[in-house]
Amino acid sequence: MCIICKGGNLKGIKDLDCSYCPYLTNIPVIKGLQILDCCHCPSLTNIPVIKGLQVIKCCHCPLLTNIPVIKGLDSLFCSSCPLLTNIPAIKGLQIYSSYCPLLINIPVIKGLQVNCYNCTWLNIDNPNFNNNVNKLIVLQRLFKKILLSKKLKKLIPQLMQIYYHPDAKGGYLDKRNLCEFIEKINFLSEPRVCD
Numbered sequence: 001m002c003i004i005c006k007g008g009n010l011k012g013i014k015d016l017d018c019s020y021c022p023y024l025t026n027i028p029v030i031k032g033l034q035i036l037d038c039c040h041c042p043s044l045t046n047i048p049v050i051k052g053l054q055v056i057k058c059c060h061c062p063l064l065t066n067i068p069v070i071k072g073l074d075s076l077f078c079s080s081c082p083l084l085t086n087i088p089a090i091k092g093l094q095i096y097s098s099y100c101p102l103l104i105n106i107p108v109i110k111g112l113q114v115n116c117y118n119c120t121w122l123n124i125d126n127p128n129f130n131n132n133v134n135k136l137i138v139l140q141r142l143f144k145k146i147l148l149s150k151k152l153k154k155l156i157p158q159l160m161q162i163y164y165h166p167d168a169k170g171g172y173l174d175k176r177n178l179c180e181f182i183e184k185i186n187f188l189s190e191p192r193v194c195d
């Protein structure tokens with residue numbers, strides 16, 4: 001259990017290590033904190049905006065979805081965060097992110113340094129990037145077809161009514177077939193001379 005969960009005194013602390021704590025869900029705003037290490041915290045969902053914070057180490061946090069915009073943040077270590085989708089645009093930030101499967105966006109900002117590899121959807125040191133994108137395209141096309149066929153199936157009952165309306169083409173063809181059928185019956189039932 002970490003110092004936060006124990007209810008310890010956090011006043012004046014500059015370097016906080018609360019890593020490997022299974023109970024930690026939230027980090028309080030700690031005035032003057034410069035370095036935060038909260039790696040391997042399986043219940044952590046959120047990192048607050050802490051003014052003056054310079055380093056965040058939050059690797060292997062499976063529930064972490066977001067990194068806040070903290071002006072002046074210098075280094076961010078966020079490898080193996082499976083739900084992380086975005087990294088904030090902070091000038092001069094050094095990012096160390098690897099194995100983040102949902103990370104799709106790294107901001108284009110002057111002075112940003114990105115050290116990352118094997119993030120599924122980033123084209124940075126990722127030998128599988130093209131392969132991943134090609135697979136995604138195939139899947140997207142497949143799902144597009146499935147969705148379209150579902151839409152059409154829903155529409156069919158309405159289209160049937162429109163098509164077979166007496167004034168529409170289907171209705172006209174149906175009426176014509178019916179007339180032809182009746183004419184045939186009349187012809188067959190007419191008395192014949194030979195009989």
Ligand SMILES: [Zn+2]
Nearest residue numbers: 002005021024
């Ligand atoms: Zn804790």
